[in-house]
Amino acid sequence: MTVKQLAETLGLEVLSMGDEPDREITGGYVGDLLSWVMGRAKSGDCWMTIMSNVNVAAVAELADVACVILAEGVEPDEPLAKKFDTIAAAVFRSPMGSHELAWRVHDAAGV
Amino acid sequence: MEKLKLHYDVDGEDFTSAGEASTDVKRVLRRLGFDSDTMRRVAICMYEGEINLVIHGGGGVADVEVDENEIVIVLVDHGPGIPDVEQAMQEGWSTASQTVRELGFGAGMGLPNMKRYSDEIAIESTVGEGTTVTMKIRPAG
Numbered sequence: 001m002t003v004k005q006l007a008e009t010l011g012l013e014v015l016s017m018g019d020e021p022d023r024e025i026t027g028g029y030v031g032d033l034l035s036w037v038m039g040r041a042k043s044g045d046c047w048m049t050i051m052s053n054v055n056v057a058a059v060a061e062l063a064d065v066a067c068v069i070l071a072e073g074v075e076p077d078e079p080l081a082k083k084f085d086t087i088a089a090a091v092f093r094s095p096m097g098s099h100e101l102a103w104r105v106h107d108a109a110g111v
Numbered sequence: 112m113e114k115l116k117l118h119y120d121v122d123g124e125d126f127t128s129a130g131e132a133s134t135d136v137k138r139v140l141r142r143l144g145f146d147s148d149t150m151r152r153v154a155i156c157m158y159e160g161e162i163n164l165v166i167h168g169g170g171g172v173a174d175v176e177v178d179e180n181e182i183v184i185v186l187v188d189h190g191p192g193i194p195d196v197e198q199a200m201q202e203g204w205s206t207a208s209q210t211v212r213e214l215g216f217g218a219g220m221g222l223p224n225m226k227r228y229s230d231e232i233a234i235e236s237t238v239g240e241g242t243t244v245t246m247k248i249r250p251a252g
Contacts, residue, residue, distance in 0.1 A: 043151060054127055054129075063151070
């Protein structure tokens with residue numbers, strides 16, 4: 001399933017569609033400790049987090065995830081919102097918690 | 112490939128620009144045609160190092176040398192130094208402040224990630240003078 005299809009299927013709020021809306025999602029990762037995410041998330045993952053500060057953008061870019069879903073409806077802070085256009089990954093938001101999101105991403109994308 | 116040298120000044124306590132040097136290095140490696148695994152390993156090592164300079168080092172400098180066989184990252188700060196390097200290398204050990212933890216760092220994964228994703232790591236640290244971390248990453252094959 002592509003990043004764009006995931007957003008449509010799960011009804012995610014699109015904060016940025018990123019550079020590659022048709023990129024295939026190849027895995028999922030849930031985590032809020034950024035160094036942990038940095039070291040463990042894989043290229044092509046859908047990363048679900050409640051973190052909303054500017055460093056989310058750097059981690060998403062450097063870990064090469066396909067998309068980020070901000071869970072629990074968290075509000076990205078202003079420096080992060082400004083970075084959306086500069087990173088390749090799509091950024092979505094959902095009122096769902098990370099557990100429910102992970103379950104739904106697994107169900108929809110088969111990862 | 113002629114050896115390419117990159118230099119970055121990293122501000123202390125500036126989380127807004129943290130990651131910019133790492134992102135630039137990744138961009139350069141992509142342009143030079145490095146494989147995605149090498150880019151990722153370099154990006155992780157560089158970012159963790161950059162964050163350490165911001166959190167612990169009070170800022171510092173990052174120098175990166177790139178040739179086709181090896182990428183060498185040298186991070187230098189004049190911060191408080193690391194009293195026990197062996198302890199600092201353990202997963203979960205952290206001296207980061209509560210504020211830093213609230214930003215999602217301070218999980219004690221910085222140096223362990225750098226060790227895990229580099230082929231060689233050397234840490235020279237003197238309490239009260241600062242720390243120099245040297246990492247070497249070699250592309251597979």
